[in-house]
Amino acid sequence: MRLVIAEDSALFRDGLSRLLEDTGHKIVAAVADADAAQSAVREHQPDVAVLDVRMPPSNRDDGALAAVVFRKEFPTLGLVLLSQRIETRYAATLAVAGYFGYLLKDRVLDVADFLDVLERVRDGGTALDPDVVQALLTAxxxxxxxxxxxxxxxxxxxxxxxxxxxxxxxxxxxxxxxxxxxxxxxxxxxxxxxxxxxxxxxxxxxxxxxxxxxxxx
Known part of the structure; x- marks a missing residue:
C-alpha cells in the first residue's frame, strides 16, 4: 500500500511512518502541514492519505478541509483522519462516499486494528472510531x-x-x-x-x- 502521511508532530509522524514501513507498506511522502499534504497527494496519488485533523497552517481543521478537497479530486482515494479529540463537522459528509476512516489517535496504538482500517478504507469501506460514531449519533x-x-x-x-x-x-x-x-x-x-x-x-x-x-x- 502506498501512503501519504500528514502530521505536524514529528515524533508521531516518524513513528507512524516507521510502523507502516516495518509492516511492508510504502510511505511516498510524510509532511507536516495541509498545504504540503495537498501537493504530495497530487504528485504521488497514493492509495491512502493519513491526515491529522488539526495541523498548520491555521492549526484548526486544515487536515479535514484537505480531505474534503481530496474527496472531490480523487473519489477513490482512501482517507484516514486522525485526531486527539472528536470533531464531527466533516466526518459524516466524508463517510457517506466511503473510502474513509476517522480514528482517535490513541486507537493507532493497536497496530493490527489500525492496519485493518487502512486496508478497509483503501478498498472503499468506512471505519469510524466508536466515539466518533456516538458523537454523530447524538447529533x-x-x-x-x-x-x-x-x-x-x-x-x-x-x-x-x-x-x-x-x-x-x-x-x-x-x-x-x-x-x-x-x-x-x-x-x-x-x-x-x-x-x-x-x-x-x-x-x-x-x-x-x-x-x-x-x-x-
Missing part, C-alpha cells in the same frame, strides 16, 4: 429515517458504520451471529433496502445512516 438522534429502528437495531447499525461484520457485531453485543443476521435483515427492510446483494445493501444502510446523521448535525 442525528431525531432524524425520522432512523426513528423506525429499535434501540438494538440502532446499536447494530452503529457497529456496521464502524466497519464491523456480523461476527464482530455479535462479539461486541454478546449475541449469536444468527441474531445479528436477523437484526441486519430488519434494518434493511425498515430502511426500504430490498433486493440485490446483501453486502451492497449493508453499504446503502450505512450510507443512509450517515446521511441522516450529517443532516441532523
Amino acid at each position: 442525528g438522534r431525531n432524524d425520522s429515517r432512523l426513528s423506525a429502528l429499535s434501540p438494538r437495531e440502532r446499536e447494530v447499525l452503529k457497529l456496521m458504520a464502524e466497519g464491523r461484520n456480523n461476527v464482530g457485531i455479535a462479539r461486541r453485543l454478546v449475541l449469536t451471529e444468527r441474531t445479528v443476521e436477523t437484526h441486519v435483515g430488519s434494518i434493511l427492510a425498515k430502511l426500504g433496502l430490498y433486493g440485490g446483494e446483501t453486502d451492497h445493501r449493508r453499504v446503502l444502510a450505512v450510507v443512509t445512516y450517515l446521511q441522516a446523521l450529517r443532516d441532523g448535525h
Whole structure:
C-alpha cells in the first residue's frame, strides 16, 4: 500500500511512518502541514492519505478541509483522519462516499486494528472510531429515517458504520451471529433496502445512516 502521511508532530509522524514501513507498506511522502499534504497527494496519488485533523497552517481543521478537497479530486482515494479529540463537522459528509476512516489517535496504538482500517478504507469501506460514531449519533438522534429502528437495531447499525461484520457485531453485543443476521435483515427492510446483494445493501444502510446523521448535525 502506498501512503501519504500528514502530521505536524514529528515524533508521531516518524513513528507512524516507521510502523507502516516495518509492516511492508510504502510511505511516498510524510509532511507536516495541509498545504504540503495537498501537493504530495497530487504528485504521488497514493492509495491512502493519513491526515491529522488539526495541523498548520491555521492549526484548526486544515487536515479535514484537505480531505474534503481530496474527496472531490480523487473519489477513490482512501482517507484516514486522525485526531486527539472528536470533531464531527466533516466526518459524516466524508463517510457517506466511503473510502474513509476517522480514528482517535490513541486507537493507532493497536497496530493490527489500525492496519485493518487502512486496508478497509483503501478498498472503499468506512471505519469510524466508536466515539466518533456516538458523537454523530447524538447529533442525528431525531432524524425520522432512523426513528423506525429499535434501540438494538440502532446499536447494530452503529457497529456496521464502524466497519464491523456480523461476527464482530455479535462479539461486541454478546449475541449469536444468527441474531445479528436477523437484526441486519430488519434494518434493511425498515430502511426500504430490498433486493440485490446483501453486502451492497449493508453499504446503502450505512450510507443512509450517515446521511441522516450529517443532516441532523
